[in-house]
Amino acid sequence: MENKYKPVPILSSEITPKSLYYNRRDFLKAAGILTGSALLAACAPSVSGPAVPTPSHMTAYAGKTDELGAPLNSYNDITNYNNYYEFSTAKDAVAPLSANFKSHPWSVAVGGMVNKPQTFAIEDLLKMFPQEDRIYRLRCVEAWSMVIPWQGFPLASLLKAVEPTSSAKYVAFTTLNDPKQLPAEGNGFYPWPYTEGLRLDEAMNDLALLVTGLYGDPLPPQDGAPIRLVVPWKYGFKGIKAIVKIDLVDTEPPTFWKTIASDEYGFYANVNPDVPHPRWSQASERRIGELTRRATLPFNGYGDKVASLYQGMDLKANY
Amino acid sequence: MSIIDRIKKIPYTPLQIAMHLYAWSALVALIFNLFTNHLTANPIQAMEQRTGRHALTLLVLALACTPLNMLFGWRELLKRRRALGLYALMYATIHVIIFVNLDYGLAWSLIIQTVLQRSYIVFGSIVFFLLIPLGITSFDIWKVRLGKNWKRLHQVVYFAAPIAVLHYTLSKKGDIFHLTGDIGRPLVYGLVVLLLLILRLPFIRRFLSSFRSRVAGSFIRRNSQPKLDTQKT
Numbered sequence: 001m002e003n004k005y006k007p008v009p010i011l012s013s014e015i016t017p018k019s020l021y022y023n024r025r026d027f028l029k030a031a032g033i034l035t036g037s038a039l040l041a042a043c044a045p046s047v048s049g050p051a052v053p054t055p056s057h058m059t060a061y062a063g064k065t066d067e068l069g070a071p072l073n074s075y076n077d078i079t080n081y082n083n084y085y086e087f088s089t090a091k092d093a094v095a096p097l098s099a100n101f102k103s104h105p106w107s108v109a110v111g112g113m114v115n116k117p118q119t120f121a122i123e124d125l126l127k128m129f130p131q132e133d134r135i136y137r138l139r140c141v142e143a144w145s146m147v148i149p150w151q152g153f154p155l156a157s158l159l160k161a162v163e164p165t166s167s168a169k170y171v172a173f174t175t176l177n178d179p180k181q182l183p184a185e186g187n188g189f190y191p192w193p194y195t196e197g198l199r200l201d202e203a204m205n206d207l208a209l210l211v212t213g214l215y216g217d218p219l220p221p222q223d224g225a226p227i228r229l230v231v232p233w234k235y236g237f238k239g240i241k242a243i244v245k246i247d248l249v250d251t252e253p254p255t256f257w258k259t260i261a262s263d264e265y266g267f268y269a270n271v272n273p274d275v276p277h278p279r280w281s282q283a284s285e286r287r288i289g290e291l292t293r294r295a296t297l298p299f300n301g302y303g304d305k306v307a308s309l310y311q312g313m314d315l316k317a318n319y
Numbered sequence: 320m321s322i323i324d325r326i327k328k329i330p331y332t333p334l335q336i337a338m339h340l341y342a343w344s345a346l347v348a349l350i351f352n353l354f355t356n357h358l359t360a361n362p363i364q365a366m367e368q369r370t371g372r373h374a375l376t377l378l379v380l381a382l383a384c385t386p387l388n389m390l391f392g393w394r395e396l397l398k399r400r401r402a403l404g405l406y407a408l409m410y411a412t413i414h415v416i417i418f419v420n421l422d423y424g425l426a427w428s429l430i431i432q433t434v435l436q437r438s439y440i441v442f443g444s445i446v447f448f449l450l451i452p453l454g455i456t457s458f459d460i461w462k463v464r465l466g467k468n469w470k471r472l473h474q475v476v477y478f479a480a481p482i483a484v485l486h487y488t489l490s491k492k493g494d495i496f497h498l499t500g501d502i503g504r505p506l507v508y509g510l511v512v513l514l515l516l517i518l519r520l521p522f523i524r525r526f527l528s529s530f531r532s533r534v535a536g537s538f539i540r541r542n543s544q545p546k547l548d549t550q551k552t
Contacts, residue, residue: 073360081360089501092359142492144361189499261494276436279489283436284429288360292424 061215066135066147068301070287073146075215077288082222083140084241086175086182086194094222101181101221103242108227110158112247113168118161122226126212128161129153134209136232138239139271139300143285150230151213156204164200164248171203172196172253173229174245182242191260196229196240197253197267199309207232207305210243233302235269266319270310271300275319334395342406345373346413363421367414371443371490374410375483377403378450379511382480386518389527401457404476408454411447439489442482449479477516484509 058075065071082094108125111117120128131151139145159171177193179185185192202208209230212219219225224241231238237257247253257265264278273283273296284293299306310318331339349369352358358365381403384396418440423430434440453473455461462469487508493500495509517523 077360085501091361144364187503189493189502191499257492260492260499261497264494276438279439281433281436281438283432286361286363286422291363291421293422293426293429 058215061149064135064149066137068137070137070147072135072149073288078146078148078214079220079222081146081288083142083236084222084224085190086184086192086242087222088184095220097183098221101225101242103221103226106226106244108243108246110162110246112172112249113165114248115163115165116161120158122212125153125158125210125227129157131213132209134230136207136209136230137300138230138232138236139285139296141235141237141265141269141277141282143280143282143296144288145285145294145300146288149215150209150211151216152209152211152230154206155198155208155210155229156206158210158246159200159203159248162248167250168248169200169250170248170253171198171200172245172247172249173240173243174247175240176242176244191256194240194256195254195259196238197255198231198238199252200248201309202231202306205306205309207302233270233299233306235271237265238269268310268315268318270306270315270319271296272298272315272319274298275316332395334399338399338402338406342377342402342409345369345410363417367417367422370410370414370417371487374407374414375487375508377407377410378476378480378483379508379515381407382476382512382515386515389518389524390531392531404450405454405457408450411450415443415447439486442486442489446479446483446486449475449482453479477519480512481509481516484512 061072063071080095081091083091084094084098087094087097104122106122107119108122109117109119131153133149133151135147135149137145137147155171173196175194176182177185184190198208209232211224211228211230212226214220214223219228224239227243228241229239229243240256252267255265255267257269258267271282276282282296285296286293297303329336349358349366353362353366381400384400384403387393388396419425419430423433434444453475456465456469456472465472484505488495488502488505491501491505493502493505495502495505498506518527
């Protein structure tokens, strides 16, 4: 007799993908948070954003926190709330605009005052330098922050490989200059391409990271693919994206935001709650996903590792 | 009854409908986006920015009524000024409530520190406190009670609007005086407000009204000429 109760095969397409399933929970949670916020914003508890990302490796990051115990921001937040003026000044417009960004083939020319100038293909950089997991806080000069699990390698490793000469004092970085790929580079109000810089001793600090990955996946275009800088004790704008050129120089190089408004954005740009930006306070910040504001920490909480770099310097003058 | 007759019976003019539709649909859209999670990962900031922009836009529209009537003789605009101004105040109030309540959780010491640290929020606060008395005295009874002073009081908007643009400009990362950075939109608002204020200068006003009557005069002469001819023949 034929078995009437044959198991019905479930097509894989019928199963809700894990990411969507989690996103739905994110949404319900967020809706709940915000409804609550409308009713009792002042006394609502600090609810942290969900940390369930979409990439395949997300389970490896479940429950992880930074060294201060703060949970990670979700992959969704990190990849949909981006300051990347080469695409748009609207943070939620960057992800869709960058969807077709070509980050391969890619090479980074490292030169200037070095003994071994070299142009590295991105694949070679990934092979030469072991990728490390680093969970860093990112504090934007606009007074919001995130906790992000990056993958990358110390900038110091790359610099050692090209052997800076004794006259090299600073490191200068340059973003890809290609208005076809980065449409807003056609906007004449800005000194394109984006440039950034570090003092050599800052660049050699172990915290300074060249980032190639996020949540265990290759770095997505909206976050600076294929390679960007992350300097967690400085404001986010120091973290130059889509790097094509790194030069060692003997004088302080021009940097993008300092060129636009030097009285507002300094070369050092160390996170400092005691030095307000001329037009807004830096005393507190909003951690993305939280309802109450947090006090901003000096050096973004990395003072024990970097404060010694600035001994004897007036941090109010060298903002 | 035909559809056209029905439309004619609607007690609102198209301008009125468009105005109320804009003012309320923007708020509905904001609430809808909030609950469908479409306000970026930082919804509180997005709400602040949007309500601020609507307040400024409505203030500029209120400021545009008089010059547009002057230029094109569109008298109905003068009747809409009050509602546009009140809507601007409504959005400014929502904007301020979001700032002190949702953003800063009513932590007044932190708010005062934030406002006072040479911040663009000082300018926003000035605009808000300038607009409040204008809103309160916008009703007819106050117009009667204040007499000549009513007009003087309401000319405060000529200060409030440029300060509102300054507040908006300074909230963006850029330098308006060197035309660098994120200044595109503030620049547009600034130029529009500047134009609307220039059009109010007495000598510009006189020139425009004489120009308009000349244009209107020649238009009437040209149209009436053939009629006279046909009558003659």
